[in-house]
Amino acid sequence: MAARITELVLDCTDPERLAAFWAEVLGYDVLDRDDVSVEIGPPDRRTTLLFLRNPDRKLQKLRLHIDIRATDREQDEELARLLELGATRVDIGQGEDASWYTLADPEGNEFCLLSGRVEP
CATH class of the missing domain: 3.10.180.10 (2,3-Dihydroxybiphenyl 1,2-Dioxygenase, domain 1)
Known part of the structure; x- marks a missing residue:
């Protein structure tokens, strides 16, 4: 089990x-x-x-974060939607050639928008 x-x-x-x-x-x-x-x-x-x-406010990079993928649009379209909702882009050392976007939610919690789509 x-x-x-x-x-x-x-x-x-x-x-x-x-x-x-x-x-x-x-x-x-x-x-x-x-x-x-x-x-x-x-x-x-x-x-x-x-x-x-x-x-307590967040003080440092999270040790566990959420990864998401779009279900019905391309990655750049989903990035625009997330930014409009209040996400911000953050640099945690991922480099310019990364295939994902590193973002933060409205309280600064990091999450990643991965490339490719998944089923809804």
């Missing part, structure tokens, strides 16, 4: 704002919320993201 990841928990100062950003990025719905957290995920709830209020 093995274990399965059911939630990925992200500490943040503003759970509503960060959950709204990631819900739009991933096409997820808000599944639950309370005074200190917002949970988003797909309808099957197989793996969800939980944004948990924490007053």
